[in-house]
Amino acid sequence: MREAERARENRLEIVKAHSHGQITKRDMFRWGIYGAGGLIAAKHGLSPFVRSAYAAVPTGTPRSPLFGAQKFHERLHRPLVQPRIPLVSAAGSDDVLWMGPDGRPLSEMPGRRLSYHDEWSKKGPGWERLKNPLTYRGPVEGRPPGEFFAHQRWTNNPTSSNRDLFPKVGYLMSLGQCEAGTRFCGEMPEQDMNALWSFGVRQPGHAGSSGGSRLGYGMPCLIKARYGEPMLTRIYNDLPVDRTQNKGFGRNEITTHFHNAHNGAESDGACNAYHFPGTFYDYHWALTLARRDLPSHRAFSDPLYQKKASGPTDDGGLMQVEGDYREIQSSMWFHDHRFFFTAENVHKGNFALCNVYSGPDRACTAVRDGVNLLLPSGDATAWGNQDFDVNLAVSNPAFDKDGQMFFDVFDTDGFLGDVIAINGSYYPYMEVLPRRYRFRILNAAMARFYKFAIAVNKSKKFSSGTTVPFWFIANDGNLVVNPIQLTALEEQGNGERYDIVVDFSAFADGDSLYLVNLLKQTDGRKPDKTLSMRDALRGDIEDPCVGAVMEFRVRKGGIKSVDDPTRTYTGLEVDPSADFSASDWKSGLKKLTTQIPVVAPVRERVIEFGRSGSGDSRDPKTGLCIPDCGEHEAFPYSIKVNGQSAHTLNANRISALVPKPGEVEHWTFVNGGGGWDHPIHLHFEEGITLDRGGGSIGPTEKLARKDVWRLRPSGKVRIQVCFGEFGGAYVSHCHNTAHEDFAMVLRYQLLTPDPNDPDFAKTGSRPHWQISNTPIPSPDGVTFRVPEVLPEARPDYRTTRT
Template sequence: MDTLKPQTTKNGAYYEVRMEEFRQKLHRDLRPTRLWGYNRQVPGPTIEVNRDEAIKVKWINNLPTKHFLPVDHSFLNSKLPEVRTVTHLHGGHTPDESDGYPEAWFTRSFREVGPFFKKKVYEYLNHQRATMLWYHDHAMGITRLNNYAGLSGAYIIRDEHEKNLNLPTDEYEIPLIIQDRSFNRDGSLNYPTQPDDASDDLPSPSIVPAFLGDTILVNGKVWPFLEIEPRKYRFRVLNASNTRGYTLELNSGQPFYQIGSDGGLLEKPVQMKKIKMEPSERVDIIVDFSKQHGEQIVLRNDLGPNANPDDETDEIMQFRVNKPLSSKDDSIIPRKLSTIPSLTQNKVSTIRNLKLVGSSDEYNRPLLLLNDKRWDSPITEKPELGSTEIWSFMNVTGFTHPMHIHLIQFQVLDRQPFDLDRYNEDGKITFTGPPKAPAPSERGWKDTVAAPSAEITRVIAQFEPYTGNYVWHCHILEHEDYDMMRPFKVVYPEDKR
């Protein structure tokens, strides 16, 4: 993946990024695939910045006026333009006018704009820890389609502390953006027009409750391989799939050393044989290949004991340790990585109990909601600027939801299981075990957390440094689009409107 170059560095770095349609070969045996990409790339070019160095980006929509994927108009305003985009820097501490609010969309050449459109040039101040964020489309109601078409890319913040740790760097530090896709025989993307069990009265096209592709891509390539040296490598891994979660493992049995999560470095490395990743989560890992010279090692996705034997999504990519060692490997896996002060030392102003619930719409399609409210219901979450709050996600649906909160990074407090069957009978919460502390790999800064079924997942966050309109949502994109997303507003203490 290319690194984005600024148009100018006068008065700070300024970039222009164009969203365009193009064709790209994703595998030698596939014909070129029609895609939408930032600067005609899938994934988009990597943006690299230094901590506290502000940049400006003009996101330009040069896409066609008609979508090539199936747009469901049944739950959207029919007057909305079919192709609209707005880019969100996921995990960024960003002023609201540059956050990528779902209704701040714009069309080709800014001919039409959404009700929250504010500015053409976005500002990213990068006043946060070194980490890998990612940017992706966030347009209201069609995020799943725009991302599936290719609109996403990596965004890396660097700082001096991290540079001084002597981690693997340069060509030995590699982002791995994992996605799943399905293809037609002609190489085009296949995305369902209706659910598998669609009834005759269902709209066509109709949104689907989930999407699992049958093919895995890494950095825009189908089941790729990477030729490497027998040494340590640092991989910045992102799950950029719409719905699919992954359980990463190496078929060699060797461990990962996780050094970071969504919001940057952990306090110390965590040795792991398996790593679970929900959509939009990132893990920062080091793998030591120094003893695998001449081997071929597969990064696998553990599908579990009940997997279909014909399911080929159990393999992600291959590492071929066949290159000679170009120089002595002086990189290390430090015992101490960073310091993370606990937010539990802060005064907690509010505890919010937030239900993840399931219902049905007029077509009997699944309708997953937050606190049983639709997107356009009045805002109910209004944290004060600088305040610390605990958000408790009570999941009464039958599956895990990756919950994402814009603007802030949070810390995971615990998860506590409850009796879901009893809750469905009488609406009462009966705990079936004590609260469970997060795993060591989750004890850093996070912006997305797995909220399992029949559990209450608690996170703690300080809402700063900006006021304004933001959103929180499930990051399964099919859920987010319909209608598992809610606005929240950070207010000054004297403003409780």
């Protein structure tokens, strides 16, 4: 084990030299650390003596030191709710002002449709005020200039049909170094400020520092959003200017992807528009329902279809919004999407949560309006209660010998940690009342899959190890039609979200239950196998992440409210939330939502994800890649479209053109290898899961709306998707973030109505009827490059069936 630790130190020295720019991965290729197919020697530590250590833990390195930490001694942290800042329109313009509680503007630059980069580029009077305040290079706003990166449907014109998407509320956030005292539990060491980079609250007018700002919460933050209340989220890059100040991994250039919100491409966070320390990026998260422009797609057969397309108001009413209520989203998250560094940055803590509330899913059990589903939540406020509605972000860290966050950039299969953290807590516990709770479970790991179940730990009535049933209600933030009773979840891939309702009413004061991971995984490529509950609870020497990961402690009363600090629950309160075991739910008389029909597609596309070992992202003549393609001699992962040549990520290459909003397409995702599993993520729109090409498909997935699909080894998934409302450049990729960073990403372009189309003015499409140029960010500002459109990207290209 000492030899293995020395091997890890050797690797970390190389990682450090690479992150400091002293060596490139091309150098490592020449030295034999990388091969044409990716990793060779480094898997086992740059030492011939450490193969025994590889079998000990999935990281291929010594076990993470625990410093005496015990499981289920740390209380579950609840996400830090971000403060809402009112926005008002500036007189005579479409700008918005950030308002303080005294009714006066805050010391923040107004939000605006066009980037401040435009004004900075003109070098007009006062332009120097728009310089990056830390480097004095480039503009203060990282959003690229021009109409293609102007916020879509941003207007305060009272005659515009898009006025209701003008931002009403703002959030000021920092992506910074973790605050002092950040620990995974009380026994573990405090994390170095650059070991964890995470979101946190930013005070208006904060000056920033070239050495970084310790504003990161160290654990997930939470935005409470609602339909009918568009928001402007300003995210500052408060990381150190010096790239070398990263504790060995992570890139200080960031871009934030709101996974999987229905937003314009300029606010999607995955169009190569990353920004640098000292700058901010304004994201217009419009909170609009999909099919806003397509009334014919709505469920007119439901007499309440208009009321269900809504957001909750503060007085218990509803804000009507345009769109299809069947497309309502709920459990969301956002995270870094810097191409080639996503895995490092997200593992480092660069992610946060967002719950989107609607009329049907308002998280308040006191409102009975015929629309509210009465899902477990609370009643302290008219919407967004959390007492019985709990976010669980499950990450998979690993630690070096000093207890600091560790990541192996050499592992192209996908990095597996050997520890479970939930909301940043090491194997936490949570006290619960004997009633129903909703849990929003996010797989925030880089490569590890999970399969969760609930089992009795100790009880006066039930035997230890007894499996506890629960109700499945949402997949990737999309309500399923009917609640589904399960005793174990499906495998949960990276980025997938499963919402469940657990009823603790059968348990007595002092009983406890476990959330259990049944899935063994010792390689980043795919899980090994599902274990029985009995075997999982015993643990597995090869995978320390198998078994109980969280404890629920049942208490009759004495639990303080999260929503109202003055309130303590006695346990005698009636549970007003929906009881899915009641006859009206079991008979189907009551439903969570309505099924979207399957229709004949306008076109089909077949997209194959594979491991080709031959990347072609560089210019064959110059050997250069613009934009940045990383420093790899060859990429192990690639994508084929419609049977054509395999390609690795080049953000300047378009693999699919979507010519017209509202057209229904069927896409088939194919796994080209049997030794791998790939959780494939589609940005911007959800797809209805149709079939698995003859493979089994469970009730939680069949015809369900999703945005991440596990392909399974040698498997395939066919989905129905309809694009609309916004335009620009988006991507689809594997959400095993190592596979993503090693180029398993494809760019697609959504085109909106052209100026001669009657829908042009109605949709506010501006330039997006054309293909958008690719931004090339630098510390001195953004330039652009004309993209290459591959032949198979054309919508009339003949489809090759698989």
